[in-house]
Amino acid sequence: MDLVIGNATVITMNASRQVLRDAEVVIQNDRIAKVGPAKRGNKTGTRRFIDARGQVVLPGLIHSHLHACQTLCRNHADGLELLDWLRDRIWPFEAAHDEKSLRASADLTFLECIRSGATSILDMGTVRHYGQVFESARDSGVRLVGGKCMMDAGQGVPAGLRETTEGSLAESIALIEKWHGAENGRLRYALAPRFVLSCTEKLLRQVQAIAKERDVRIHTHASENPTECDVVREKTGMDNVSYFHHLGLLGEHTTLAHCVWLTAEEQKLLRETKTRIAHCPSANFKLASGTAKIPELLKQGITVGLGADGAPCNNNLDIFVELRLAALIHLPRTGPTSLPAMQVLELATLNGAKALGLEGQVGQLTEGAKADVITVDLSGAHATPNSNDPVATLVYAGQSQDVRDVIVDGQVLMRDRRLRTVDERAVRQSANAASARLIAQLD
Numbered sequence: 001m002d003l004v005i006g007n008a009t010v011i012t013m014n015a016s017r018q019v020l021r022d023a024e025v026v027i028q029n030d031r032i033a034k035v036g037p038a039k040r041g042n043k044t045g046t047r048r049f050i051d052a053r054g055q056v057v058l059p060g061l062i063h064s065h066l067h068a069c070q071t072l073c074r075n076h077a078d079g080l081e082l083l084d085w086l087r088d089r090i091w092p093f094e095a096a097h098d099e100k101s102l103r104a105s106a107d108l109t110f111l112e113c114i115r116s117g118a119t120s121i122l123d124m125g126t127v128r129h130y131g132q133v134f135e136s137a138r139d140s141g142v143r144l145v146g147g148k149c150m151m152d153a154g155q156g157v158p159a160g161l162r163e164t165t166e167g168s169l170a171e172s173i174a175l176i177e178k179w180h181g182a183e184n185g186r187l188r189y190a191l192a193p194r195f196v197l198s199c200t201e202k203l204l205r206q207v208q209a210i211a212k213e214r215d216v217r218i219h220t221h222a223s224e225n226p227t228e229c230d231v232v233r234e235k236t237g238m239d240n241v242s243y244f245h246h247l248g249l250l251g252e253h254t255t256l257a258h259c260v261w262l263t264a265e266e267q268k269l270l271r272e273t274k275t276r277i278a279h280c281p282s283a284n285f286k287l288a289s290g291t292a293k294i295p296e297l298l299k300q301g302i303t304v305g306l307g308a309d310g311a312p313c314n315n316n317l318d319i320f321v322e323l324r325l326a327a328l329i330h331l332p333r334t335g336p337t338s339l340p341a342m343q344v345l346e347l348a349t350l351n352g353a354k355a356l357g358l359e360g361q362v363g364q365l366t367e368g369a370k371a372d373v374i375t376v377d378l379s380g381a382h383a384t385p386n387s388n389d390p391v392a393t394l395v396y397a398g399q400s401q402d403v404r405d406v407i408v409d410g411q412v413l414m415r416d417r418r419l420r421t422v423d424e425r426a427v428r429q430s431a432n433a434a435s436a437r438l439i440a441q442l443d
Contacts, residue, residue: 003027008052013364027371030409060119060372062352064305065257065278068109069126072435074311082225087156094126095160104434106136116400117374124192147192154198190217224258241266276355281325283309305355306347341392371410
C-alpha cells in the first residue's frame with residue numbers, strides 16, 4: 001500500500017534544490033515513487049495518506065558523527081578539554097559498559113534522534129559490545145552506519161578499552177560479517193579507529209586494507225584540539241591528516257570528525273582525495289577546541305557533513321541545534337552571506353549522505369531514493385510569521401519539537417509526535433538506571 005504525504009511544502013534537495021508548494025511525496029515500499037504537485041480527490045483506497053497541510057516535508061536529517069555509547073554520560077563530563085575529558089571521564093565510562101548498559105545508551109540515543117528528525121547516523125562505539133548498538137538500531141528503525149571503536153595503543157587507556165591489534169581486527173571483521181548490509185541495507189558497518197593517539201600504525205594499515213577488501217567506510221577523528229595535534233606530530237613526525245594520507249586511509253570512503261586545526265597542506269590532501277569531514281560545532285565549542293573553517297573548506301569543494309558528536313561534549317543530540325550553530329558561528333569571521341541557509345541544510349542532508357557513503361540513496365527527495373522523510377510544522381510562535389523562504393525558517397528558527405512525522409525505509413517511526421517503534425518511558429527508565437550504575441563506578 002502506497003503512503004502519500006500531501007498538501008505540503010516539499011524541500012526536495014534535488015539537483016536544482018527545488019522547493020515545491022502544495023506538493024506531495026508518494027512512497028512505495030522503501031522507496032520514493034513520486035515527488036510533485038498534490039493530486040486532488042479520493043485519498044483512500046490503496047493509499048495511506050498523511051495530510052501535511054501547512055507543514056514542510058524534507059529528507060530525514062543526517063548525523064555525520066555520533067557516539068551512542070556516551071549518551072548515558074550526559075551532564076557528567078563538563079569543564080574539560082579534549083585529552084583530559086577522554087582520560088578522566090569518557091574512557092573510564094566507556095570501559096565500564098556491559099551489554100545491558102550499552103543497549104540502554106543506544107536506545108536513548110536513537111529515541112532522541114527520531115524525536116529530532118534525524119533518520120541516519122554515522123556512529124563510533126566503545127571497544128566492546130557493539131552488537132547491542134546494531135540491535136537497538138534494528139529495533140528502533142533508524143538507519144545506522146557504525147562500528148566498534150578500535151584502540152590498541154595510547155596513554156591513560158583503561159584496561160577495559162585496551163585491546164590487541166589482532167583482537168581488534170578480528171572482532172571488527174566478525175561484526176562486518178554479521179551486520180554489514182543487514183535489514184535491507186539499513187544497517188552498514190564502518191571501521192572506527194578512534195584517533196592517531198590510540199592506534200598503532202599496524203592497526204591503521206590493516207584498517208585501510210580491510211576497508212578496501214570489504215567495501216566498508218573508515219570513520220575516525222582528526223585535528224580536533226591543538227594539544228592533540230602537537231602530540232600527534234611528536235609521535236609521527238606528521239600532522240594528523242598527512243599521517244592518514246601516508247598510510248593510505250584518505251579517500252571518499254573515509255569520514256574524519258572535526259578537522260578544526262588543519263594546515264593548508266592538509267586541506268589540499270582532503271580536497272584531492274575527496275575525503276569527507278564531519279563538522280560538530282557544539283562539541284567543538286564545549287570542549288574549547290575551536291571553530292573549523294567550514295566556509296573555506298566548502299569553497300574548496302570538500303564535503304562537510306554535520307554531527308552532534310557525543311552527549312557528554314554537547315550535551316544534546318539535537319540536529320536542529322547543530323544546524324543553527326553551523327549557520328551562525330562562522331559569519332563574524334567570513335561575512336553574513338558566506339554560508340547561506342540552503343548550504344547549511346546541505347550539510348545535514350546531501351553532504352551527510354556522502355559522509356555515510358549513501359549518496360543518491362538518502363538526503364534527497366527524488367524518485368528512486370530511499371524513503372527517509374520527515375515532516376516539520378513551522379507554525380509555532382518561534383517560527384511566526386511565515387516566510388517565503390521555508391529553508392531559512394527551518395535552519396534559523398526550526399526546533400526539534402517541530403518534527404511531526406519520521407519515516408525511514410518507508411516505515412513510520414513517529415506519527416504526529418507519537419513514537420511507533422520505541423517505548424519512550426521504558427527507554428528513559430532503563431537509561432536512568434544504567435547511567436546511575438555506571439557513574440557510581442567512576443565517582
